[in-house]
Amino acid sequence: MAGDGANKLLALSGLFPVYKPKGPTSAQVVAQLKGKLLKEAGLKEYVKKRKQTLKIGHGGTLDSSASGVLVIGIGDGTKMLGTMLTGSKKYSTEGELGKATDTLDASGTVTEEKPYDHVTKEDLDNVLKSFVGDIMQVPPLFSALKRDGERLSSLLRKGVTVEAKPARPVTVYSLSVRDFQPPLFTLNVECSGGFYVRSLVSDVGKALKTCASVKDLVRTKQGPFTIEDHALKEEDWTIGRISDAVREFAPLLPTPPGNKKLKTDNSDKIIPSPE
Structure with missing residues (x-):
């Protein structure tokens, strides 16, 4: 009993x-x-x-x-x-300019390094404006998304060739710079479900004519x-x-x-x- x-x-x-x-x-x-x-x-x-x-x-x-x-x-x-x-969800993320990885964060292997000395806080503020609202985003290859019932990240670790998922609509409700100490920068993000902060940081790096990856990520709010x-x-x-x-x-x-x-x-x- x-x-x-x-x-x-x-x-x-x-x-x-x-x-x-x-x-x-x-x-x-x-x-x-x-x-x-x-x-x-x-x-x-x-x-x-x-x-x-x-x-x-x-x-x-x-x-x-x-x-x-x-x-x-x-x-x-x-x-x-x-x-x-x-x-909706809120995140605080620390990104690192000048360094790209295969996972788009610090857990992965570095795949590219580029100069970042030209990037200013004003540049970052201006670039972020284009990522607010309804946007299209390509999910990371290393993710919980699945192909034939198996996670893409698991397939990649087995050496299986995986194609990127097509861009999909997501929404960014707010996006701001909390700190800027190159090569590190910290963003506050409020977004819809299905949004990947790692993809955001990577895309921001490209828009700044360098590269970037996530160094730290904290989900501060969910619902x-x-x-x-x-x-x-x-x-x-x-x-x-x-x-x-x-x-x-x-x-x-x-x-x-x-x-x-x-x-x-x-x-x-x-x-x-x-x-």
Whole structure:
């Protein structure tokens, strides 16, 4: 018979954000979180006929070399994760002028180096104007996008030749320079789902007649959740704290017509169904 901890865990349904550190993939963070919760509840993982002990997932991949807000869906909350994929996000990124890599960030192999001494902050400010609004963007080859069910990044690491995905429409709501100390520069970005900051930094470098790559990337906000006010660090990954978070953060989520009531422990908060 399941104990109180197990009952409380399995009754959870909703969304909450966690802090993802640099290093692990988003999937590894979810697996670690799931393992901790199941262990606390005294439950073992099983998968049978597509049913799992605990349904849990994330709402938008964050690069392993990046840190920041990762939105988690638990129970029936996993059905709402699509809203996080398409919703707005904010990032702080540090770029490095004069250096290009195959992954478009510091985790990759340097493929090109160019002079950058001619670039001024005024040049950077002016170039950024062309990247605000509705734009077309080519995703990085090293990404979570898939071909025939396998990630492009996995295919590339196996030595398989991969063609770039076609440019696709994305939206940049705001873009500004926070710091400029060549070769380093820091940008604040607010964008739509499907946007790649690595592609932005690379494209900005080309527009400045040099090259550039991401040195550091932090997702500071996803949907209504911010890194400062909402993201749970690993020490808070407990059944009690997550139960409180699901209940506490539910009012931050929109409630469009046709919403579905998702029950949390001792809570009747209304959380929207996926569109």
